[in-house]
Amino acid sequence: MKSNPYDNDMKASPFFFRQATHDDIDDLLRLLHILFDFEEIPFQSSKHRKALNMILNTDQTCIMIAETNEKIVGMCAAQLFISTAEGGYAAFIEDIVVEPDYRKQGIANILLKKMEQWAQNKQVIRLQLLVNQKNEAAKKLYHQHDFRSTPCVFMKKNI
Numbered sequence: 550m551k552s553n554p555y556d557n558d559m560k561a562s563p564f565f566f567r568q569a570t571h572d573d574i575d576d577l578l579r580l581l582h583i584l585f586d587f588e589e590i591p592f593q594s595s596k597h598r599k600a601l602n603m604i605l606n607t608d609q610t611c612i613m614i615a616e617t618n619e620k621i622v623g624m625c626a627a628q629l630f631i632s633t634a635e636g637g638y639a640a641f642i643e644d645i646v647v648e649p650d651y652r653k654q655g656i657a658n659i660l661l662k663k664m665e666q667w668a669q670n671k672q673v674i675r676l677q678l679l680v681n682q683k684n685e686a687a688k689k690l691y692h693q694h695d696f697r698s699t700p701c702v703f704m705k706k707n708i
Contacts, residue, residue, distance in 0.1 A: 564656060566663050569612035569624065574601050576621035577612065584646035588681060604628070613663045615647070615656045623647035625660040627668060627676075635674040640664075642678040645687070657687075661694050679703055 569577060578597055585592045604610045604626060615623035625645045632639035642664060647656045668676055678696065680687050 562655075562659075564615045564617050564622070564654075564659070566613060566615055566659060568667075569605065569614045569621075571602070571605055573612075573614060573621060574598060574605075577601055577614075577624055580621065580624050580646045580648065581644060583648065584644060587684075611664065611667045612644075613660050613667065615651075615660055617651075622651040623656040623660055625657075625664050627664050629671060629673065632675060637674045638672055639675040639677060640668045640671070640673045642676055645678075657690055658693070661690070665694075 578594060578601070581597050582592050584590075601612070604612055609629045610627065612624055612626045614621050623646065625642065627640045627642045629638050629640050631637070642661075645657055645660065647660075665676065676696070678691065680691060
C-alpha cells in the first residue's frame with residue numbers, strides 16, 4: 550500500500566486519501582463536471598484544466614483526493630491567502646465533490662479532515678468556504694466540522 554502522510558485514522562477504510570498530482574487532472578475534471586452541473590456553472594474543460602494545473606504548480610494550494618481501487622471518487626481543494634483580520638494565513642476551501650455512487654460513506658468528512666491537517670501544517674489560522682444555499686447536505690457537513698455562517702455576503706465581478 551502507498552505511504553500516506555494524511556492517513557492516520559482510516560486503517561479499515563477502502564478509500565485512500567492523498568494530495569493530487571498532475572497525473573490526476575482528467576479525473577479531477579470529471580469530478581468538477583459533476584460539481585459544476587449541480588452548481589449550474591458552465592463546464593469548460595480547457596479553462597478548468599488550466600486552473601487545475603495552476604493549483605498543482607504551487608505549494609500555496611492543495612487538492613486532496615479520495616480513491617478506491619485506483620479510481621478517484623472525491624476531491625477537495627484549498628488555497629492559502631493572508632488574512633489581515635486574523636493576522637496570518639487563512640485557507641479558502643472549494644470544489645468539494647464526491648461521485649454520487651460513493652456518497653454517504655464519509656468521504657467528504659475525511660477529505661475535510663485531511664484538508665484541515667494540510668492547513669494546520671501551513672500554519673493556517675482560519676478556514677473558510679462558500680456553500681450553495683440549496684445544498685442542505687453540504688451545510689450539515691460543514692456545521693459538523695464547526696464551520697459557522699457569517700453575516701458576509703459573497704459578491705463577485707469578472708474582469
